[in-house]
Amino acid sequence: MWVILRSPYGIVFGGVLIALAMVGLCTIVLYESRLDALERARETSRNVALIAQRDIERNFELYALSLQAVVDGMQQPDVLALPPHLRRELLFDRATTARYLGSMLVLDASGNIVIDSASDTPRKGNFADRSYFTVQRDNPNVGLYISDPYESRLRGGLPSIALSRRLSHPDGSFAGIVLIAVNLEYFHNLFAGLALGPHGAVSLIARDGAMVMRQPYDVHTIGRNIRNASTFRRFLSEPEGSFSDTASIDGVRRLYYFRNFPDLPLIIMVAEAEQDIYAAWRKRALTIGSLMVVFGLGFIALSAVLSAQLRRRMRAESELQMLARTDGLTGLNNRRTLGEILEQEWRRARRTHSVFSLLFIDIDRFKAYNDTYGHQAGDDALAAVARCIGDHIRRPADSAARYGGEEFIVVLPDTPASGATGVAEKIRSAISELGIEHAGSEYGRVTASIGTASWDPEQDSDVTAMIKAADEALYDAKATGRNKVSPFRLV
Template sequence: MIASRIPDIQGRTRLPEWLLLLGSCLTVIAIVSIVTFLLIREHANARQEATRSATTIAQLIDADVLRTVELYDLTLLGLIAASQRDDLKQMSPQVRHLVLFDRSTTARFKGDILLLDKHGEVLADSSLIQPKPGNFADRDYFLAHLSSRDSGMFISRPFKARCDCEDHDQWRISFSRRITSPTGEFLGVAVASMRLAYFDELFNSLNIGNDSTLNIINNDGLLLAQKPYLLSDSIGKSFANRPNVERILREGSGSFSSVSSIDQQNRLYTFSRVGNLPLTVIVALSGREVFATWQRTALVVSGATGVLCIGLLWLAWLLSRELRLRHNAERELAQLAATDALTGTANRRMLDQVLRHEWFRAQRSGKPLSVLMIDADHFKAFNDRHGHACGDEALRAVAKVISSHVRRPADLVARYGGEEFSVILAETDSAGAQQIAEHIRAGVERLPSVAGADSPITVSIGISTWTTASDMSLERLLFAADKALYQAKEGGRNRVVAD
């Protein structure tokens, strides 16, 4: 009962301890949040930097491919223009061959350059003055020009040459244009093939790391070139049904991160169309290489942050423990300072504080306040006859009985002085106070004789109650209780008297 009173009166709470822990947790959360934000930003910067680098590489490839394709297109346009000259048939085969293919020498990695008639038969071959017989009516480019009046350039699917030449097993693609009469009639096809080794040389001049790849696909999702090759037979193979390729063909240009369906690696894909050609360049950077530096930095920073946060929380816990120990020690000291050492009840100082507190509370609430003054009967003679040790034991026994009948947290049992005790009963009227006092008197009377004593001990009790109807001060309330106690003693002791 005394301990429960101490925090209210002394103002001792554990608020600083909780504030320390809360502040430490909020600091840790702030540190983790800031570090996480910085790491996320650095991750985004690493991605952005890799995207810029990949975009630059894609632009270099685009520019080179556009120049090369332009050379092939000029070769085709020159071939078509020369084939439509009226005086061509009167020229010798050598001169005719020179006129037809005078622009073809500038094309890089060129293969066969052919002039086909409307049936797909070879009319002229850049490699031979007298062309070998051959029919290419089944080629995709011939069928495309045959069925369409579009005179634009067509890029074929990858294929291997039919000849027995040294590089017949090398992959090629062809660039072709439709030859049309002035009336729009289909006259044939001019076609120039290019060895895909051109892309190998172009890719080899670019450094993209060990696990990254460069790719060129057409609008049908066919792979034309790749560095390095992830599959041995991937050239000419369609990847149009792969999710990443579907997205690339759909969007045309851009950048995104995804997992490769071939080697299951996380990659950063940057892609763009090659001008207005049906070709797309794909730079697929390895996620491990792109974020390798960031991952090392993130590991070091996260580890250091973790150690810092754990250390901060540990120090906060140590400080909170010290505060708790200090609070407990202060609480124990406060309790000792408010407790009577002999009986364990509140002392006079505590009594004065609580009584004043309850008095003002009763004044505010208007509820009654009762005070009991209890005195051990004939205690001086008892003490002289049986000794101080026996007297002390008797006082402890009386204090125990009183405390057992005063159980509410708001009430207080205190040693007033010597053999006298005082009880504060908050929100208790005179009738209630008399009932409690009677229980205390009877409880003390039933106490067995203290060892060495020849008679039991009894108590006299005086009661004083303040109500809103009464006109008395705090001092008057105490005086009335003391007066009632005096009357109880004058009336024969071992009794209860209410003022």
């Protein structure tokens, strides 16, 4: 990993990986935070539902006891024989003075009012068509019945629900009902005090699907039957639960929590809108996510800058290394590098028992050339000769170096004497064909003499002897007329 990060592209790659890791960790944290927000909303909805349920159960328990007291009193002849005002006070016991309660009535078997909690003289009215009457009439074992919402005929159309119980004759036949009306304002005020966000909803629903009350309140929603809604089917599937769905009433997607009342045919539903649940989370996620993206991009940009700096540094180091290993004038290896190459190739040749050759090249009468044409022309001639040498050693293992002044050495691994002579001849010819004028030369142009030396595995010598042999061959070339190749073989 450290090696990768030391390369320019490795730094950028590492920067991208770190930035992605940062963004990934941020994403995981934000996702966990989102789940936490959902769980908090679910717990809040559960607590709200429990509060509303217990309030309703407590009040309905009192209403049920009041109804049962009237049923018991109606079965006692002594109570029925009392004067109307005493009978009313005894039967109803100030139950109807409670807030949100409407009329408490006793109806006969025909649905007519026979006893009225509001007056000693019963009001006129027949309610044989109401469900709270017909259900009790047709089903002796209903017990406490809670009706769907209706508009009260005795109280100017006030939205209400009725709790009723059956009255029976001693033989079990239907004798009428006792009912108590509950104003829907009770549920409206109860739900209005529950804070569930601007798009939250609380509903009380009868198990037959009738909407008893819903917050936010809409008069057209009360009494509406939602038995075919997907949400309502979920309400009936288990005693309590939580799920996300889109409301059939307003099309808002919410997290629903519901509870079925254990002793009443009612369902309490609390639903927070998902847009409210995640509102704070979205702001936090946007802020943190934006900062993390900015930091990530900044980190990548910094990595790119560091990569560019490293590339420049590596280029500079490469150039310095090249300058340290090459001759500044000719571009060939310098003498120090030549020593390393000779040592390396010599050892390889001895280890692999392969042939090994050297070329020792010297420009003829170069001092006279400098004296005649000047040092700048001499440098140009050296550079031209070096290019000729470089152009004629094509194998990757072959190398050339400036040995000093106008002298050059070419290292030819895995090259026998004949091959070395051939390369030397090509170099000599190419230098001559440059046609660089040299008035002090017998040839009238710049030429070079080359000595070659070769080694094979049967010989016992070292690289110094190889250089000395090539130098002696070079001396022989110069002594026998210059501008020629003279081979020397170690014996």
